[in-house]
Amino acid sequence: MSADFSAEAREAVYTAIARRRDVRHFRPGVELPAEVLERILGAAHLAPSVGYSQPWDFVLVRDRARRARIRQSFLRCREIEAERFSAERREKYLSLRLEGIEESSLNLCVTVDLRPTKEAILGTTVQPEALRWSACCAVQNLWLAARVEGVGVGWVSIVEPRVLRDELGLPPGVEPIAYLCVGYPVAFGARPLLEENGWRSRRPLASAVHDECYRAPLKQGDETP
Amino acid sequence: MSADFSAEAREAVYTAIARRRDVRHFRPGVELPAEVLERILGAAHLAPSVGYSQPWDFVLVRDRARRARIRQSFLRCREIEAERFSAERREKYLSLRLEGIEESSLNLCVTVDLRPTKEAILGTTVQPEALRWSACCAVQNLWLAARVEGVGVGWVSIVEPRVLRDELGLPPGVEPIAYLCVGYPVAFGARPLLEENGWRSRRPLASAVHDECYRAPLKQGDETP
Numbered sequence: 239m240s241a242d243f244s245a246e247a248r249e250a251v252y253t254a255i256a257r258r259r260d261v262r263h264f265r266p267g268v269e270l271p272a273e274v275l276e277r278i279l280g281a282a283h284l285a286p287s288v289g290y291s292q293p294w295d296f297v298l299v300r301d302r303a304r305r306a307r308i309r310q311s312f313l314r315c316r317e318i319e320a321e322r323f324s325a326e327r328r329e330k331y332l333s334l335r336l337e338g339i340e341e342s343s344l345n346l347c348v349t350v351d352l353r354p355t356k357e358a359i360l361g362t363t364v365q366p367e368a369l370r371w372s373a374c375c376a377v378q379n380l381w382l383a384a385r386v387e388g389v390g391v392g393w394v395s396i397v398e399p400r401v402l403r404d405e406l407g408l409p410p411g412v413e414p415i416a417y418l419c420v421g422y423p424v425a426f427g428a429r430p431l432l433e434e435n436g437w438r439s440r441r442p443l444a445s446a447v448h449d450e451c452y453r454a455p456l457k458q459g460d461e462t463p
Numbered sequence: 464m465s466a467d468f469s470a471e472a473r474e475a476v477y478t479a480i481a482r483r484r485d486v487r488h489f490r491p492g493v494e495l496p497a498e499v500l501e502r503i504l505g506a507a508h509l510a511p512s513v514g515y516s517q518p519w520d521f522v523l524v525r526d527r528a529r530r531a532r533i534r535q536s537f538l539r540c541r542e543i544e545a546e547r548f549s550a551e552r553r554e555k556y557l558s559l560r561l562e563g564i565e566e567s568s569l570n571l572c573v574t575v576d577l578r579p580t581k582e583a584i585l586g587t588t589v590q591p592e593a594l595r596w597s598a599c600c601a602v603q604n605l606w607l608a609a610r611v612e613g614v615g616v617g618w619v620s621i622v623e624p625r626v627l628r629d630e631l632g633l634p635p636g637v638e639p640i641a642y643l644c645v646g647y648p649v650a651f652g653a654r655p656l657l658e659e660n661g662w663r664s665r666r667p668l669a670s671a672v673h674d675e676c677y678r679a680p681l682k683q684g685d686e687t688p
Binding site: 241242243246247248250251252253254255256257258260277279280281283284285286288289290291292294295296297298299300301304315318319322323324327331334336349357358360361362363364365367368370371374375377378379381382383385386387388393395396397398399406407408409412415416426430432433437438440441443446447448449450451452 | 466467468471472473475476477478479480481482483485502504505506508509510511513514515516517519520521522523524525526529540543544547548549552556559561574582583585586587588589590592593595596599600602603604606607608610611612613618620621622623624631632633634637640641651655657658662663665666668671672673674675676677
C-alpha cells in the first residue's frame with residue numbers, strides 16, 4: 239500500500255492515543271498559551287460531522303465564580319451518585335479525584351446545536367443523534383491534540399446539564415455534550431486513573447470484537463470487582 | 464513546558480487529524496491485512512470512557528448478502544431523506560456518493576452496551592448518555608488510526624438502526640452507534656467531500672468559539688446556499 243505517513247508519523251499517532259489520559263490533577267496557575275489553545279480548538283473543528291454540519295461550539299470558561307458554582311453542581315451530583323455504591327465501594331468512590339474544575343487553566347464546554355435549520359442536514363433524518371456524535375468526535379480530536387501539546391484534559395460528566403445551560407447561557411436547542419477541564423497536568427499517568435487505583439480493570443480487546451454477529455458475552459461490569 | 468512529543472510527532476498527529484476523510488470510494492477487492500485491522504481496533508479500544516466502562520463493541524461485517532441487505536436500508540432511507548430537500552438540492556443530494564457498503568473491504572459496526580450492570584457505572588447517574596459518547600470517542604480514535612495506516616473509513620448514518628440490530632443480532636440494550644465502511648480508498652481528498660462538491664461550506668472556527676457565555680450566532684445552516 240502506498241503510505242503518506244512514515245512509520246514514525248504512524249507511531250506518533252498511536253502513541254498519542256495510548257498516552258492520552260483523563261486528567262484530574264493540574265498544575266495550578268500555569269496558563270495555556272493562546273496559540274496552543276487555538277491549535278487544540280482547530281483540531282476539534284476538523285472533526286467529522288454528519289452532513290458536514292459542524293454542529294459543535296466551544297465555550298471557554300475562565301471566570302472563577304462561575305467555575306466554583308459549576309463545581310457545586312459536581313459536588314451535589316457526586317453525593318447522589320455515591321448512594322448507588324455499596325458501603326465499601328462508596329468510600330473508595332468518594333476518595334477518587336474526579337475533576338479539576340477550579341485548578342485547571344480553563345474549562346471548556348463542547349456543545350451541540352440541535353436547533354432546526356432552514357434546510358435539513360444530510361444524514362440526520364433517520365439518525366438525528368448523529369449530530370451529538372459529531373460533537374463527540376470533536377472532543378476526541380481536541381483531547382489528542384492537547385495530549386501532544388503536553389496539555390491535559392479531563393471530562394466531567396458528574397455535573398448537571400441544567401446548571402451548564404444556565405451558567406453558559408445556552409439557548410434552547412444548544413446542548414452541552416462535554417464539560418472539560420484543560421490545563422498542564424501534574425503528570426500523565428502510565429495507566430488510566432480508574433485502572434491504576436483499582437476501581438475497574440481493562441477489558442481485553444478480544445472480548446469486544448465480534449465476527450458478523452454479536453455473540454452475547456458477559457454483561458459488562460459483571461467481571462468487575 | 465516539558466514535552467514528551469517531538470515537534471515532528473506533534474505535527475504527525477495534527478496532520479492525521481487534518482487529512483482524515485469520510486471515505487466513500489474504495490478500491491474493490493483490496494483486503495485489509497489482519498494486523499492493520501487489529502491495530503486500528505486497538506486504537507479504538509484505548510478511547511476514554513465514562514467510569515472506565517469501555518462500553519463499545521466492534522462487529523465486523525464481511526458477508527456479502529448481509530451487506531447488500533444493509534445497503535437496501537440505506538437506499539430506502541436515502542429516498543425518504545431526499546424528499547426533505549428542494550427540487551434542485553434533491554437532484555444534487557441524489558447525485559452524491561454517500562456510502563461504500565459493498566465495495567469496502569469490510570463494514571464495522573461500533574455498538575454501545577447500555578444494559579444494566581451489577582454495579583452502577585461511575586459518571587452515568589446524571590449523564591447516562593455519556594456511555595454513547597464514549598463509543599463515539601472510540602470511533603474517532605479508530606478513524607485517525609486508520610488514516611495513518613492509509614485506510615479509509617466512511618460513517619453511514621443513512622441506515623435504519625432497526626435493520627442493524629436485526630442483521631447483527633444485537634441484544635436489547637446494545638445499540639448501534641456507528642456503521643462504518645472500512646477499506647483502502649481510491650484517494651484521500653484534499654477537502655471534505657461535501658465541501659469539495661459544494662454541498663456545504665466550512666464554518667470559520669472563530670464562529671464556534673465563545674468566551675464565558677454562548678453568544679447567539681446565526682443558526683447553523685442559515686448561511687448555507
